[in-house]
Amino acid sequence: xxxxxxxxxxxxxxxxxxxxxxxxxxxxxxxxxxxxxxxxxxxxxxxxxxxxxxxxxxxxxxxxxxxxxxxxxxxxxxxxxxxxxxxxxxxxxxxxxxxxxxxxxxxxxxxxxxxxxxxxxxxxxxxxxxxxxxxxxxxxxxxxxxxxxxxxxxxxxxxxxxxxxxxxxxxxxxxxxxxxxxxxxxxxxxxxxxxxxxxxxxxxxxxxxxxxxxxxxxxxxxxxxxxxxxxxxxxxxxxxxxxxxxxxxxxxxxxxxxxxxxxxxxxxxxxxxxxxxxxxxxxxxxxxxxxxxxxxxxxxxxxxxxxxxxxxxxxxxxxxxxxxxxxxxxxxxxxxxxxxxxxxxxxxxxxxxxxxxxxxxxxxxxxxxxxxxxxxxxxxxxxxxxxxxxxxxxxxxxxxxxxxxxxxxxxxxxxxxxxxxxxxxxxxxxxxxxxxxxxxxxxxxxxxxxxxxxxxxxxxxxxxxxxxxxxxxxxxxxxxxxxxxxxxxxxxxxxxxxxxxxxxxxxxxxxxxxxxxxxxxxxxxxxxxxxxxxxxxxxxxxxxxxxxxxxxxxxxxxxxxxxxxxxxxxxxxxxxxxxxxxxxxxxxxxxxxxxxxxxxxxxxxxxxxxxxxxxxxxxxxxxxxxxxxxxxxxxxxxxxxxxxxxxxxxxxxxxxxxxxx
Numbered sequence: 001x002x003x004x005x006x007x008x009x010x011x012x013x014x015x016x017x018x019x020x021x022x023x024x025x026x027x028x029x030x031x032x033x034x035x036x037x038x039x040x041x042x043x044x045x046x047x048x049x050x051x052x053x054x055x056x057x058x059x060x061x062x063x064x065x066x067x068x069x070x071x072x073x074x075x076x077x078x079x080x081x082x083x084x085x086x087x088x089x090x091x092x093x094x095x096x097x098x099x100x101x102x103x104x105x106x107x108x109x110x111x112x113x114x115x116x117x118x119x120x121x122x123x124x125x126x127x128x129x130x131x132x133x134x135x136x137x138x139x140x141x142x143x144x145x146x147x148x149x150x151x152x153x154x155x156x157x158x159x160x161x162x163x164x165x166x167x168x169x170x171x172x173x174x175x176x177x178x179x180x181x182x183x184x185x186x187x188x189x190x191x192x193x194x195x196x197x198x199x200x201x202x203x204x205x206x207x208x209x210x211x212x213x214x215x216x217x218x219x220x221x222x223x224x225x226x227x228x229x230x231x232x233x234x235x236x237x238x239x240x241x242x243x244x245x246x247x248x249x250x251x252x253x254x255x256x257x258x259x260x261x262x263x264x265x266x267x268x269x270x271x272x273x274x275x276x277x278x279x280x281x282x283x284x285x286x287x288x289x290x291x292x293x294x295x296x297x298x299x300x301x302x303x304x305x306x307x308x309x310x311x312x313x314x315x316x317x318x319x320x321x322x323x324x325x326x327x328x329x330x331x332x333x334x335x336x337x338x339x340x341x342x343x344x345x346x347x348x349x350x351x352x353x354x355x356x357x358x359x360x361x362x363x364x365x366x367x368x369x370x371x372x373x374x375x376x377x378x379x380x381x382x383x384x385x386x387x388x389x390x391x392x393x394x395x396x397x398x399x400x401x402x403x404x405x406x407x408x409x410x411x412x413x414x415x416x417x418x419x420x421x422x423x424x425x426x427x428x429x430x431x432x433x434x435x436x437x438x439x440x441x442x443x444x445x446x447x448x449x450x451x452x453x454x455x456x457x458x459x460x461x462x463x464x465x466x467x468x469x470x471x472x473x474x475x476x477x478x479x480x481x482x483x484x485x486x487x488x489x490x491x492x493x494x495x496x497x498x499x500x501x502x503x504x505x506x507x508x509x510x511x512x513x514x515x516x517x518x519x520x521x522x523x524x525x526x527x528x529x530x531x532x533x534x535x536x537x538x539x540x541x542x543x544x545x546x547x548x549x550x551x552x553x554x555x556x557x558x559x560x561x562x563x564x565x566x567x568x569x570x571x572x573x574x575x576x577x578x579x580x581x582x583x584x585x586x587x588x589x590x591x592x593x594x595x596x597x598x599x600x601x602x603x604x605x606x607x608x609x610x611x612x613x614x615x616x617x618x619x620x621x622x623x624x625x626x627x628x629x630x631x632x633x634x635x636x637x638x639x640x641x642x643x644x645x646x647x648x649x650x651x652x653x654x655x656x657x658x659x660x661x
Contacts, residue, residue, distance in 0.1 A: 003068050006056030007147040010097075013049040013104065014137035016042045020107075020130035024123035025195075036119050039126035040111040046133065047108035054088075054101045057146050061088050067153035070094060070146040076159035076578050078549040086169045087160040092294060092310075093146035095173060099290070100136045102174075102181040106210075107133065110185060117206060124192035125185070132184055135317045143310045159549060159578035168228030172221060176248060179218020180286040183255060185210040187283035190276045191325055194332040199276065204266035207279070209638060211262060215255045216634040222248050223627035234585030234600035236615045238513070238623055241390045246369040247289030253362035254282040257355045264348050267413060270341070271352070273333045278355075280329060284322045285362075291318055292369075346416040350408035357401045364393040402456050402507065405500055406463025410470070424470055428462035443516060450515040453507065460504035464497040491640040498633030506626025509594070512619035520614040523605055533616035535597060536560040537569070542610060550574040552586075555601055555610060559590060566590070571599040594621045 020042035027035025057070070061084045066072045074091045075084055089098040107129040114122050140146070189207040193199040225248070230238045239245065258278040264271045291314045342348040368385045376382055406428060410421035436455035443451070469475070471493060472485035518533040526541040540556040554572040558565060569588035576582050590597040595618045602611025 002056050002059055002065070003147040003149060006053040006060075007145065009049045009053040009056065010137060010141060010147075013046050013053065014134060014141065016046040016049065017130045017134040017137060020046065021127050021134055024127045028120045028123045028127075031120070033119060036123035039123045039130075043104075043107040043111035043126050043129070046130075047104040050097075050101050050104045054097055057094060057097060058085060058088050060147075061085065064157065066155070066157050067149055068146075069148045069150050072150060072154055072157045074160050075157045076549055077156060078578075079159060079165070080548055082167065082170060083160060083165045086164070089173050090160050090164040090169055093140070093144045095177075096136070096140050096144050096294075097146055098174065099177055099181060100133060100140065102177050103129070103133050103136065103184060106182055106185050110210075121189075121192055121196065121203075121206075124195050125188045128188035128191045129184060132188075132321065135320070139310075139313050139317065143313055156578075159576060162550070162574065162576045162582050162584045163232065165584075166228065166232050168224060168232060172224040172228050174221075175217050175224055176221030179214050179216075179221050179255075180248070180251065180289065182210065182214025182217060183251060183279075183283040183286050186214070186255075186258065186279040187325070190279035191328065193276060194328050197332060197335050199272050199336055201266050201269045204262045204275065208259065208262045208266060211255065211258055211279075212634055212638050215252070215259055216631045216638070218248070218252050218255065219627050219631045219634070222252060223624050223631075227624050231587050231589060231598075232584075234587050234613070236519075236587075236598055236600065236613065236617075238620070241368075241387050243369050244289070244293055246365050247285075247292045250362050250365050250369075251282050251285040251289065253358050253365070254278060254285055257358040257362075258282050260351045260354050260358075264351050268342060268348055270348060271355075272336050274355070276333065276336070277329060278359075280322075280325045284318075284325070285366075287314075287318050287321060291315060342413070343415040345411065345418050347408060347411040347413050349416070350404060350411055353404055354401065354408065357397050357404070361394050361397040361401075364397065365390065368393070399453075399456065402460055402503065405460050405503065406466070409467040409496065409500075410463075425459075425463055425466055428459055428466045431462045432456065432459035447515050450511050453511045457504040457507035457511070460507070461501045464501040464504070468493070468497050492637040495633040495635070495637030495640070498636060499630045500633075502626040502629030502631075502633060504626070505622050505629060506624075509619050509622025509624075509626065513617050513623060516618050518616040520612070522612060523609045524612045525607070525609040528609075530612070530614055532597070532614050533618075534561065535566075535616065537597075537599070537614060539612070540568075542604070542608075545572075547574065549578055550576045553601070553604070553610075555599075555612075557588070557599055559597065569597065569599050571601050573601050591621065594619045594625070596620050 020039055023042075024036050024039035027033070027038065060068050060071050061075050062081065064071065064075060064077045064084070066075075070091065070093050074087045074094070079087070087094070089095040107126055110117075110122070110125060110129070114125075117125070186207055189203065189210070193203055225245070226238050229240070230236070258275065261271050261275045261278055265275045291311070294310055294314055368389050372383050372385055406425055407418070407421050410416075410424055411418070432455040435458035436451045439451035439454045468486075468489070471489060472482045474482045477485070520530045520532045522530065524530065524539045526539055529536050529538040531537075537557045537559050540558060543554045543556070545552045545554055552572050552574045554570050557569045557571070559567050559569060567590055569590050571588035572586045574584050574586060576584070585600050585602075587598055587600040595616065598615040598617055600613045602613065604610045
């Protein structure tokens with residue numbers, strides 16, 4: 001009965017979504033408060049039913065009910081409990097249920113915390129949100145029902161893909177979906193604004209916190225996915241320009257541009273049409289990522305489905321929402337009033353430049369990802385676009401963003417002083433030159449431009465610190481006064497500084513890891529030693545162990561440095577008999593500061609040896625520390641009372657204007 005209850009709950013959620021998608025729009029058209037308020041109650045009820053449906057699927061996995069096809073295909077009674085839970089979204093059907101659950105969650109949050117929104121705007125936003133939800137409920141119920149029963153229930157399940165039996169799966173997909181699906185709120189606000197034909201600074205203030213929430217989760221989701229691939233796949237890399245990786249990077253780039261564009265709109269009521277377009281395109285790229293993963297057009301470790309029927313259904317959803325929204329934009333955008341003017345050299349101009357670089361970088365990733373697919377459809381020729389293309393096109397654009405980044409906060413609104421900003425950044429430039437000199441003196445080999453890239457990263461970090469120092473008048477006012485000013489700084493200012501510094505920190509990690517990475521490849525036997533980056537790693541032997549649902553070959557390595565024993569690293573290979581002997585590599589990591597030693601195992605040899613891959617990755621952890629700081633900066637900005645979800649409390653003179661109930 002649990003499976004049937006979960007299925008019927010989803011059907012009821014679909015019915016509520018259909019009501020939510022139509023009745024509030026009629027109410028907004030007729031200016032009927034009662035009809036408009038139906039959006040709030042149906043959104044909360046829809047969230048309740050889809051949450052029940054998701055909880056039912058989790059229960060089926062935890063209790064190993066193999067009469068349900070989804071549980072049989074993706075679970076096993078001996079699997080650890082944590083992986084029984086994560087296995088719920090480690091497959092196509094379950095992940096789509098998680099996707100639509102998060103969609104309902106965001107709709108419920110707008111319903112619960114959007115009381116400050118005008119009643120008509122809230123009704124339209126929730127109606128648009130329900131359009132998207134209805135389409136995906138129909139997709140799940142029609143092609144991807146996770147509650148289908150098997151006529152002859154088996155005794156045991158087939159187990160989850162071993163690569164996905166990792167703690168990273170508990171964190172990466174939910175965070176990624178919170179980012180992907182979170183941008184649906186920006187999309188809904190944009191469509192609602194086009195339907196109303198009115199957009200202003202208040203609209204930007206309402207939409208920016210929701211965009212920021214999605215951006216924070218997408219940043220963390222991408223970073224977690226990168227780290228998961230780094231340690232779980234055993235290849236030693238952190239980014240492979242995989243098409244599905246690109247599918248998450250594109251909405252992140254567009255979403256970053258949207259955040260900055262919405263800031264200009266909020267402050268100066270400029271870039272209205274562009275901000276609306278970015279809101280549409282960002283969620284459209286999220287839908288595109290959903291299509292790429294689930295249509296079968298890509299072969300990737302991330303891909304879920306190969307059923308073309310599902311791909312056609314999602315393609316139809318893409319055509320309806322992307323095509324329909326762009327047609328509405330083309331029809332209504334000309335009616336939107338333009339905002340204030342500004343000089344090219346100004347903070348607005350810097351943010352426009354930021355948007356230009358970010359959207360161009362997004363376009364290069366888009367072309368590199370989809371061009372092979374389009375060429376195959378048109379000509380039948382199969383080509384691959386890999387790292388060389390993306391490095392030559394994306395990297396220069398991103399470096400231009402980095403160069404311009406410290407100048408933006410230094411420029412004034414409407415009209416800025418570029419020379420004055422450069423003078424204030426002089427100390428940051430000097431620090432960056434010292435960093436370049438130190439990098440050249442302390443390193444040997446590698447790319448000649450690597451020290452310059454490190455200098456640029458230090459310039460970005462020092463520029464963020466300089467902005468804070470300028471705002472509190474450090475070294476220009478008494479120290480006590482500067483400290484009081486620092487305590488009084490808005491949290492959004494701190495958030496901007498952390499986010500910008502995080503980009504610089506990540507760049508340092510990227511440059512150091514890609515330039516000065518040390519690698520050892522070879523076959524080793526018990527007692528053999530390898531020397532990597534000043535460390536000696538001695539293989540102690542090969543040992544067989546039994547896990548809950550796998551057999552494991554462990555190879556302990558004793559690590560010596562400077563003549564001292566440092567640690568024992570235990571890489572292993574696991575063989576899952578429940579999946580036909582499918583094996584995974586469990587890399588061993590030893591962290592030394594921000595650097596890591598990395599060992600992964602290959603195949604065993606007939607003479608008792610084993611293939612070994614050993615890396616020393618200098619400063620590699622900075623690659624993920626940077627995004628964490630960026631997300632932390634976003635959280636600080638979100639906690640700023642001026643940017644909290646919903647519009648600010650009305651001023652005393654406006655208290656008579658009542659918000660929606």
